[in-house]
Amino acid sequence: MFYLGKVAETVTDFVLPIAHSEDLNLIDVEFLKEGSDWILRIFLENKDGDLTIEECEKVSRALSIILDEEDPIDKSYILEVSSPGLERPLKTEEDFERFRGELIAVKTFKKINGEKEFIGTLKEFADDQITLILDDGQEISIDYSLVARTNLTFEI
Numbered sequence: 825m826f827y828l829g830k831v832a833e834t835v836t837d838f839v840l841p842i843a844h845s846e847d848l849n850l851i852d853v854e855f856l857k858e859g860s861d862w863i864l865r866i867f868l869e870n871k872d873g874d875l876t877i878e879e880c881e882k883v884s885r886a887l888s889i890i891l892d893e894e895d896p897i898d899k900s901y902i903l904e905v906s907s908p909g910l911e912r913p914l915k916t917e918e919d920f921e922r923f924r925g926e927l928i929a930v931k932t933f934k935k936i937n938g939e940k941e942f943i944g945t946l947k948e949f950a951d952d953q954i955t956l957i958l959d960d961g962q963e964i965s966i967d968y969s970l971v972a973r974t975n976l977t978f979e980i
Contacts, residue, residue: 862901875907920949
């Protein structure tokens with residue numbers, strides 16, 4: 825049986841060539857249990873930063889064929905192909921560069937200054953450090969090795 829990370833890694837290898845052939849960027853692959861269902865989620869975007877239903881359908885059909893042939897997942901699951909949405913994860917240096925100046929949320933594995941969650945404007949990502957400007961104007965630098973998740977967010 826695959827562990828969860830291995831499923832995402834294997835599916836990433838299958839979906840990358842499909843995404844590239846459709847001129848799409850692969851943002852993330854998730855394999856997780858929601859209620860009684862296992863969900864395999866593929867997040868993509870096109871060069872404009874959005875995604876059409878037709879693009880999702882093309883990737884879903886092509887990936888389904890490969891997954892049926894290779895059968896890398898030993899349980900029933902639901903395949904979802906979609907845009908990452910408003911709270912898109914930031915995973916690569918290119919993501920951090922592209923979204924400099926945007927409001928992001930950072931969750932860490934361990935507490936920094938008594939906190940594990942930070943929301944602020946992304947100032948920069950350099951030398952494996954995420955620098956945020958917090959609401960009160962203070963800057964905080966977070967070592968990327970401590971980051972559990974980073975994503976765009978929005979003010980309520």
